[in-house]
């Protein structure tokens with residue numbers, strides 16, 4: 001108990017083994033599906049999937065299995081229709097689901113990942129630049145995937161692969177020494193670094209000599225010049241101080257901040273290994289690994305002047321992480337624009353003979369995000385900063401709360417939870433690969449398909465349970481009505497939803513599932529009296545509300561959105 005698919009899968013597997021056929025309970029469970037129309041049952045088994053194995057026509061199989069399933073516990077009806085076997089669960093099943101959830105507060109979790117390590121490389125901003133909207137996707141998708149894998153029993157390592165190395169630091173150091181000061185940076189933070197970076201570009205347009213100065217400065221940094229290293233460390237510190245504020249607002253922590261710079265001394269060995277394995281070829285002076293057979297452009301390993309590149313660092317980093325963490329998978333969450341980069345260097349590792357690279361390295365891409373229909377491009381200066389977006393969301397929520405719930409305690413805290421939650425939910429609401437648009441009214445609506453709607457429903461269950469006062473025991477004979485049954489059946493789908501979200505690296509499956517739960521809960525809430533219902537209905541409805549609260553709460557945790565006990 002009480003994942004219905006698992007339950008039916010177990011039964012089916014047993015029936016088949018009576019006939020001497022083998023299908024594992026998991027494989028059998030995967031055959032069941034949810035009919036689009038609930039009139040067709042709570043679950044259905046498309047029997048054509050068994051036709052080959054049983055050497056019979058689907059309608060015959062359906063009819064035969066219907067007889068088998070009929071007497072099984074919790075099944076009200078098993079009906080064969082056109083080669084499908086449709087299952088209807090009885091009320092006892094619905095009550096059993098609720099009881100099961102109440103007995104298992106971490107409902108939906110599993111220990112199937114026990115002993116396995118998952119590395120997640122996400123967020124990874126380029127330091128000395130403010131967090132802009134382009135990094136929202138990787139930050140929240142990565143964090144949610146991390147929560148999901150943990151919930152499934154895996155050990156996770158959240159890695160913030162900071163962009164903290166490269167020629168741009170030569171420019172920054174030069175600019176800092178000429179046009180800025182510690183006081184200015186101390187006072188204005190990243191904004192000052194951004195200002196001098198822009199100034200450098202402007203000045204370099206007029207005087208090309210500056211670019212050479214910057215290269216020299218970076219070279220000095222690479223050689224380990226103490227003064228330059230000190231400045232670079234300071235830039236990093238200033239940047240992290242600011243990112244930390246955003247992460248803490250989002251409730252995100254990392255296990256490692258080993259950024260690009262960490263791998264500089266690990267690259268030579270990796271390059272040497274590629275050379276020994278005869279993978280490197282010269283291409284116009286640069287060293288590349290050809291990927292013609294894979295129909296991809298060559299992967300650039302060394303520039304003409306011998307300096308390393310983005311893929312070189314990623315390759316060295318993957319090798320290091322494999323040794324350090326012995327990961328089962330290392331997952332990289334970035335915008336879809338980087339898909340080729342990952343496909344290329346994953347292949348290079350395979351060619352180096354690392355079989356684990358094939359399934360062990362996973363790129364999880366996502367689409368672009370716009371705000372109110374406007375595409376964001378840094379070239380046009382049209383960048384939305386993540387901090388600004390979050391602050392604006394909190395401000396707007398505060399206004400709504402002031403107007404509607406002026407008596408609420410901890411108003412600011414609630415506004416923060418809901419405002420930030422609205423932004424996060426919005427970013428996780430659609431298939432990640434799709435381009436999405438952030439529309440204020442929709443994201444912040446308490447009625448629509450939004451974060452606030454889910455948080456509001458959660459708070460509704462909490463407040464109901466707070467008000468419930470004295471409770472009585474449950475009457476086992478109680479017959480749940482249709483609204484109650486629809487809701488409990490939906491709750492039973494949570495474990496399977498989490499598993500699919502993990503398999504597809506798709507947190508949106510959870511956000512959309514939560515919206516469906518909320519819709520059913522609110523329908524139930526409006527159509528059924530709860531606190532003033534007669535005793536036995538009252539008790540069951542409170543239990544159902546508590547089970548719903550558990551599911552929504554666990555779902556919000558997985559998305560990385562705060563629970564709100566009161567709105």
Ligand code: ARG
Pocket residue numbers: 121123124125126161162163314332333334
């Ligand atoms: N710093 C990069 C960027 O902002 C993202 C890094 C992604 N991770 C990686 N291992 N390449 O675009």
